[in-house]
Amino acid sequence: MKKTNKIIYSIIFICIMSCDSYIDIVPDNVATFDLVFNNRANAKKFFYTLYGYLPHFSDVNSNIGLVGGDEVWTHQTWDGMRLSIGEQSKANPIYNLWGNGGRLEPHVALRDCNIFLNRISDVRDMTEDEKTRWIAEVKFLKAYYHFYLLKMYGPIPIIDENIEVSEDVISVRIERDGVDDVVDYIVSVLDEAIENLPPRITLEGEELGRATKPIAAMLKAKVLAFSASPLVNGNSVYSSWTNNAGTPYINQTYDANKWTLAADACREAIDLAHEAGNNLYKFSTAYNLSEETITKMNLRGAITDRWNNEIIWGQANPTTNTIQNNSFARIDDEFSGSSSGQVNSYYSIPLHMAEIFYSKNGVPIEEDNSYDYSSRFDLKTGDEANKFYVKQGYETIGLHLDRESRFYASLAGDGILSYDVNNEADDTSLFVVDAKNGGMAGYLNERQFNQTGYWPKKLVHYKSAIGNNSFTAENYSWPVYRLADLYLLYAECLNEVSGPVAEVFQYVDDVRERSGLDGVQASWTASSNNPTKPSTKEGLREIIHQERSIELAFEGHRFWDLRRWFKAHVLLNSTSMRGWSYEKATAETFYNQVEYGVTEFSIRDYFWPIAEDDILANPNLDQAFGW
CATH class of the missing domain: 1.25.40 (Serine Threonine Protein Phosphatase 5, Tetratricopeptide repeat)
Incomplete structure (x- = not known):
């Protein structure tokens, strides 16, 4: 050196x-x-x-990866939100960790x-x-x-x-x-x-x-x-x-x-x-639950089951109370009115992140031969085949049906069922998320509402609940590093070395299997309109990148992944943050797309600027590229 x-x-x-x-x-x-x-x-x-x-890894004001990219949108003016819309400056850098940034x-x-x-x-x-x-x-x-x-x-x-x-x-x-x-x-x-x-x-x-x-x-x-x-x-x-x-x-x-x-x-x-x-987490329960619910809980528990064996490095302090409060979708109509106000519920997931998750066949929805991609935003009704995911008879949209279990484990959304402590012993009568205006999860007031119609359910422990004018969070150790992350990172690196060899598929497939999916090769052969995609290094690279975005969604990893892959200036530049019409009360009016903002990212944003005062103080210190 x-x-x-x-x-x-x-x-x-x-x-x-x-x-x-x-x-x-x-x-x-x-x-x-x-x-x-x-x-x-x-x-x-x-x-x-x-x-x-x-860093306080579960705190949006300390972990810039949580809200500084394209995974979350909110009407709050957090530093991460300002960063995502292109307000970075060298006069007063956002999230300044170089000089006296006060952090x-x-x-x-x-x-x-x-x-x-x-x-x-x-x-x-x-x-x-x-x-x-x-x-x-x-x-x-x-x-x-x-x-x-x-x-x-x-x-x-x-x-x-x-x-x-x-x-x-x-x-x-x-x-x-x-x-x-x-x-x-x-x-x-x-x-x-x-x-x-x-x-x-x-x-x-x-x-x-x-x-x-x-x-x-x-x-x-x-x-x-x-x-x-x-x-x-x-x-x-x-x-x-x-x-x-x-x-x-x-x-x-x-x-x-x-x-x-x-x-x-x-x-x-x-x-x-x-x-x-350490091993991949599997949910265990004394209750007789469906395979679908247990599979969903495999992923939720990997995040929220305190100090579980998948966590390689966890952080218990500060607590996860705040991020759970912001991510909680109100579902229990016994506690409405002032009790509903005990959770902010404004941690909103943009529509494009809901689309990243696979179909039930384990391939991207735009590639699935049997998925009606062109009609995914059309009104549909919850049916028998999806009864453990979407409430039967509930008017929702095609996007919410026939998806992989990680979609339902990671997201709360209109019509989607939520396994929680109130129905812990019986998953045939789960609460449903009603995200429309007037619904239990819908608009509450000008501060406590979800803009897009999606919440990051995977960040909320299933035993966290609203009570009588209270919110009780079942706190967990934030998973800074977990084994699934390491498996997918190894698969990514090994693919770059050797291409699509058996060991690459093994580590990706282990993560997929935990969530009820077949292996990559089997899934693409059976269900994709691009069945040879996993047979090339480039195709498998794309698959692994999407696997990381799905498996690790909302944990703060995608923010950094898009940067090191040198994709951020493409995927985050003038990207529309869309969601549903939270002010509307019927399915016909709620399911109209609204643009709530736009992310901005240019080449210079890959690296933070150093404050001008620090540059003036040290003539030997170069400013960041592009600044």
């Missing part, structure tokens, strides 16, 4: 206008650190603050990680084994924070050490490192961490959420998959984005071996996850 950068003890990328201001800003923290690392109890507090810098800043986290690594040896009342584990965990966190910045800003300075208080102003005027250098650094730190991390958490009551070998290995796989992907692997769009020596920050030569490295890392992570007891 080109160089090792350092970071100042007290603050990163401060606005240095003169030597005097620099001296004023930087305090002498040595005495404080002497106290922190004087004993295990104080060091432990400092250690846990390093986890506290992690949990990765640069501050990196500073504190380096302080910890430099001083943990001073603690005397700890065993060497415990120190070794803590050091490994902090190296994992250090790698994670670098990767988080890399995904956002592209080439970033590698922050390997801290700047001493005695160093001069010029020392903090550091420049970006090339993407390949940053990736190599992150991988090297993760390799060191994996060696000394525990294979699994044994003290679950105290330590769930802390780093393990499978977590660090999956992070490594994601880093290498990012490095291999079109965004930064030989992308000529960025040929003019160079450092002071004229070297492009993004390598201009495509390197196929990067996919091999990524596939190998995925395979290592899968093996470690299996050894730790």
Whole structure:
């Protein structure tokens, strides 16, 4: 790698206008650190603050992936919504994690990680084994924070050490490192961490959420998959984005071996996850439920069953109460009026995301030989064949019938049935979502309503419920990394290496089978108007990309996937966010499409701009491409 950068003890990328201001800003923290690392109890507090810098993955204001793309639309003015409609700026960047953005800043986290690594040896009342584990965990966190910045800003300075208080102003005027250098650094730190991390958490009551070998290995796989992907692997769009020596920050030569490295890392992570007891989640119940309901709950439970075995890395704090409240479709007419107002219900899914899910035959609806695609928006009535998915006799549309189970597990929508705690023992009398104006799930007031007519049901635990003027959320650990994600990532990488070989299909098919679908080859042969699609690398790539968008929908992954695939400027540029007419009360009037907004995305939006003040403060720091 080109160089090792350092970071100042007290603050990163401060606005240095003169030597005097620099001296004023930087305090002498040595005495404080002497106290922190004087004993295990104080060091432990400092250690846990390093986890506290992690994003709040279930919070739309902390995890930009949840609402910053095209999966969710709402009338709320969250930063993610502003980003999705093209309001990013270099004067005041949205979701600014570079300078003093007022959020949990990765640069501050990196500073504190380096302080910890430099001083943990001073603690005397700890065993060497415990120190070794803590050091490994902090190296994992250090790698994670670098990767988080890399995904956002592209080439970033590698922050390997801290700047001493005695160093001069010029020392903090550091420049970006090339993407390949940053990736190599992150991988090297993760390799060191994996060696000394525990294979699994044994003290679950105290330590769930802390780093393990499978977590660090999956992070490594994601880093290498990012490095291999079109965004930064030989992308000529960025040929003019160079450092002071004229070297492009993004390598201009495509390197196929990067996919091999990524596939190998995925395979290592899968093996470690299996050894730790991770497997694809399957719903279990004491009640005699239909196969259709159980299959739906296989996916919902993989998200909402607290600390289930599919979760490789979960986060329990903050709680999921808010995202469940925003995603909850009102279904129980016993609690109307003021009780209905206990949930906001405004987390809306645009129509194109409802169309991404497959037909019941496991292929895209526009490819299915037997699916009436041209009439998908026509009024239809719930029938016997769909009785566990759509209420029989309910007037809905063709789009809601004859779909795969992940459609019904992931979405609540007009006419769609919802398995919940009130009917836990009997899935023959489930509540139905009535999304029309005047319906239980419909428009409540100018703030608490769903614009599009679809809710992300998969994010709501089936035991969460509205009561008498109350909402009780059954909180769960947010699945930061889960096994299905890793399986599909491995299939993607291996397909790029070897094309459509048996092992690629195996890992995609395992995910599909959990949701009641036949394998890719069988499904496309039997039901697709493009039956040879899985037989080529390009065709299978398209299938795997859609599988990821379906399986991982609304979990914040598509936002980043579209970027690394270099598809965002196509799929998110002037894209209409459509839904149904929430103000209308009848099926005939409700099922008219309305455009509620448009996403905007150009080439420059792949990487975040750095605030102009930070650029002025550091002449060695280049602005992001296109800004």
